[in-house]
Amino acid sequence: FKNTIKTIKYHVLLMSGGPGSGKGTQCEKIVAKYGYTHLSSGDLLRAEVASGSERGKQLQATMQKGELVPLDTVLEMIKEAMIAKADVSKGYLIDGYPREVKQGEEFEKKIGAPALLLYVDAKAETMVKRLMKRGETSGRADDNEETIKKRLDLYYKATEPVIAYYEKSGIVRKINSELPVDEVFAIVEKAIDELK
Numbered sequence: 001f002k003n004t005i006k007t008i009k010y011h012v013l014l015m016s017g018g019p020g021s022g023k024g025t026q027c028e029k030i031v032a033k034y035g036y037t038h039l040s041s042g043d044l045l046r047a048e049v050a051s052g053s054e055r056g057k058q059l060q061a062t063m064q065k066g067e068l069v070p071l072d073t074v075l076e077m078i079k080e081a082m083i084a085k086a087d088v089s090k091g092y093l094i095d096g097y098p099r100e101v102k103q104g105e106e107f108e109k110k111i112g113a114p115a116l117l118l119y120v121d122a123k124a125e126t127m128v129k130r131l132m133k134r135g136e137t138s139g140r141a142d143d144n145e146e147t148i149k150k151r152l153d154l155y156y157k158a159t160e161p162v163i164a165y166y167e168k169s170g171i172v173r174k175i176n177s178e179l180p181v182d183e184v185f186a187i188v189e190k191a192i193d194e195l196k
């Protein structure tokens, strides 16, 4: 694995922001326009849960509490998914990782340096409102009031420092996600088009 991952020569974009800020929504639009490979850590974890494996059961319990699953598990999943797409990928869009500074450090060590971090920013009040609405239909075990509160707390405590960590390398672009989806995407497009 180690050697394979080093041959990845395309852009790696990170999508960061709070729960319900609109990461997944913007990722879908990015994939449609730019053809990047979208890897959502949450989706990868939920797929493992859906498989019914023993590991999946443990992950489900952690996610239901709004806590972070072990770093090694999620990084290994992302790495494997990246390698599986290495031949066909035009670039990678990593959604939901890193969620803590340590995850960022390990990513750099084991995979490489990202080209851009899109910081999808919305107010806490907005995020809660969107997640409660999403919860009406998402079927997600973590889209309930109690877990949402924990996820938000953890976001401010563990994930926001990740953004400060990457700001030092000048790759952070802040995206105002209070705007309507298409207006948010216009800002995203600008940030991506500046690459190269």
Ligand SMILES: Nc1ncnc2c1ncn2[C@@H]1O[C@H](COP(=O)(O)OP(=O)(O)O)[C@@H](O)[C@H]1O
Binding pocket: 017, 018, 019, 020, 021, 022, 023, 024, 025, 026, 130, 131, 133, 134, 177, 178, 179, 180, 181, 184
């Ligand atoms: N700019 C926006 N304006 C209004 N609603 C939005 C916007 N972006 C996302 N949403 C809605 O908010 C909810 C959470 O979005 P999602 O993309 O799943 O966020 P995340 O992946 O960051 O948790 C979804 O129901 C989505 O339709």
Ligand SMILES: Nc1ncnc2c1ncn2[C@H]1C[C@H](O)[C@@H](COP(=O)(O)OP(=O)(O)O)O1
Binding pocket: 018, 019, 020, 023, 024, 040, 041, 042, 043, 045, 063, 066, 067, 068, 069, 070, 071, 074, 095, 096, 097, 098, 099, 103, 142, 151
């Ligand atoms: N990088 C990561 N490290 C640890 N746990 C993670 C993780 N990414 C996702 N998880 C776990 C904990 C999260 O609360 C849960 C859902 O993640 P998600 O689908 O990315 O949420 P959202 O899109 O609402 O921000 O999965």
Ligand SMILES: [Mg+2]
Binding pocket: 023, 024, 040, 042
């Ligand atoms: Mg998401």
